[in-house]
Amino acid sequence: DAKTTQPPSMDCAEGRAANLPCNHSTISGNEYVYWYRQIHSQGPQYIIHGLKNNETNEMASLIITEDRKSSTLILPHATLRDTAVYYCIVRPRNSGGSNYKLTFGKGTLLTVNP
Amino acid sequence: NAGVTQTPKFQVLKTGQSMTLQCAQDMNHNSMYWYRQDPGMGLRLIYYSASEGTTDKGEVPNGYNVSRLNKREFSLRLESAAPSQTSVYFCASSDSQGHEQYFGPGTRLTVT
Numbered sequence: 001d002a003k004t005t006q007p008p009s010m011d012c013a014e015g016r017a018a019n020l021p022c023n024h025s026t027i028s029g030n031e032y033v034y035w036y037r038q039i040h041s042q043g044p045q046y047i048i049h050g051l052k053n054n055e056t057n058e059m060a061s062l063i064i065t066e067d068r069k070s071s072t073l074i075l076p077h078a079t080l081r082d083t084a085v086y087y088c089i090v091r092p093r094n095s096g097g098s099n100y101k102l103t104f105g106k107g108t109l110l111t112v113n114p
Numbered sequence: 115n116a117g118v119t120q121t122p123k124f125q126v127l128k129t130g131q132s133m134t135l136q137c138a139q140d141m142n143h144n145s146m147y148w149y150r151q152d153p154g155m156g157l158r159l160i161y162y163s164a165s166e167g168t169t170d171k172g173e174v175p176n177g178y179n180v181s182r183l184n185k186r187e188f189s190l191r192l193e194s195a196a197p198s199q200t201s202v203y204f205c206a207s208s209d210s211q212g213h214e215q216y217f218g219p220g221t222r223l224t225v226t
Contacts, residue, residue: 046213
């Protein structure tokens with residue numbers, strides 16, 4: 001699986017957009033980009049995923065560069081409850097075997113400040 | 115819907131004791147997973163079950179066994195607990211596409 005690189009920590013003011021970057025320069029054509037987050041002491045929570053097009057849902061937007069070597073997760077109006085560790089994960093299309101595995105790195109600790 | 119439930123929430127074991135962590139999901143998902151998370155680390159996959167009746171090893175299977183009891187339930191067994199197995203254990207489930215994994219609240223296990 002492709003490796004991802006994320007900054008260890010970021011700060012954001014409440015009500016502002018939080019833009020979390022992720023580098024995945026070795027991503028291959030059949031690999032998706034996933035974002036999960038983990039609020040302190042809770043289980044991880046799925047946020048969004050994409051292949052090559054930008055994606056938006058009720059939680060966030062995912063912007064993937066044209067060469068697919070990096071992506072940005074955008075929380076449009078961050079709240080204090082968005083303080084969490086955010087994980088960027090790259091994984092092949094689900095074709096069985098170990099493709100089910102999500103490889104969690106250390107992620108980015110996003111702190112939303114009042 | 116309760117989603118993914120795990121029992122117990124907390125457990126303290128002595129070295130050499132055995133125990134089973136229980137996980138159940140009510141979302142009719144085919145796939146289920148067991149992860150462990152050590153302090154300051156990301157999650158690591160222990161075992162997974164792609165569908166009822168199948169189980170496969172993940173990254174760190176040594177010292178663990180699993181049983182996919184039925185479509186709803188996936189248990190993790192520690193036969194002889196060791197201090198290195200002190201961790202937080204998360205169970206998850208997903209449909210066959212596996213894009214969105216739903217996680218349980220975790221079991222915090224301490225082995226002394």
